[in-house]
Amino acid sequence: MTIGDKAPTISTVLSDGSTLDLAAPGGKLVLYFYPKDDTSGCTREAQDFTAMAADFAAAGAKVVGVSRDEMKKHDKFIAKYDLAVPLAADTDGAISDAFGTWVEKSMYGRKYMGMERATFLIDADGKIVREWRKVKVPGHAAEVLAAVKG
Numbered sequence: 001m002t003i004g005d006k007a008p009t010i011s012t013v014l015s016d017g018s019t020l021d022l023a024a025p026g027g028k029l030v031l032y033f034y035p036k037d038d039t040s041g042c043t044r045e046a047q048d049f050t051a052m053a054a055d056f057a058a059a060g061a062k063v064v065g066v067s068r069d070e071m072k073k074h075d076k077f078i079a080k081y082d083l084a085v086p087l088a089a090d091t092d093g094a095i096s097d098a099f100g101t102w103v104e105k106s107m108y109g110r111k112y113m114g115m116e117r118a119t120f121l122i123d124a125d126g127k128i129v130r131e132w133r134k135v136k137v138p139g140h141a142a143e144v145l146a147a148v149k150g
Contacts, residue, residue, distance in 0.1 A: 001099045007126040008098040014064060014086035015074045022095070023126040028061035030144055032119040032135075033101040037069045037077035037087075041117070041137050046083050048141035053084040061148045066090050067115060068102075119144055 001007070007022040014020055022031070032049065034042040049056075049063050056063050065087045069077075074087040088095065096102040096115060105114040117137070121130035121144065130147050132140070 001120065001128055001131075003128055003131055005128050007120075007122050007128060008095075010094055010098060012088045012090070012095065014088055015071060015078055016086040018086065020062075020064060020088065022122070025062065025122055025124060025126060027124050028059070028148055029122040030056065030061050030063040030119060030148065031066060031099075031122060032063070032117075032144075033066045033096060033099065033115055034117055035115040036067060037073050038080065042067070043077075043081060045117070045135075045137045045140065046077070046085060047081060048137070050082070050084040052141050052145050055145055056148060059145065059148045061121075062086075064088055066095055068093060068096065121147055 009023040011019055011021045034045055036042055046065060063085045065085055068090050070091055071089040074089055090096050093102055099120065101116045101118045102113060103116045104111055117135040119132040119135055120128050123129050
């Protein structure tokens with residue numbers, strides 16, 4: 001998936017109980033992919049999006065985090081940090097595979113598959129209008145909010 005592409009026709013149930021259709025989100029959608037619940041970078045990113053949740057809502061955008069963790073783990077993560085951003089459990093990998101965020105990574109010379117930290121801004125019609133790949137967490141939520149407003 002890249003800018004100009006139509007988001008895939010995938011529906012998923014979010015941690016808040018709502019259902020999200022990626023191809024027809026009904027408003028601006030910020031879809032951010034992160035590796036794992038309750039790790040330092042992922043927690044910081046979720047907290048940053050939570051701190052700006054009202055600003056995103058005022059700009060007409062819904063923010064949704066996606067990882068391959070199970071919903072039970074998401075629920076604990078949300079409760080532990082009082083997160084205001086719903087999460088999607090991509091346990092079968094359909095969403096991350098469609099967006100190309102399940103990639104080969106390398107740590108200490110060992111190669112493995114993992115989630116690339118990436119964010120996509122999708123318009124109300126399901127078209128990808130902006131993407132951020134290999135995201136660095138500090139300042140990222142603010143940069144995405146500026147793009148939503150712009």
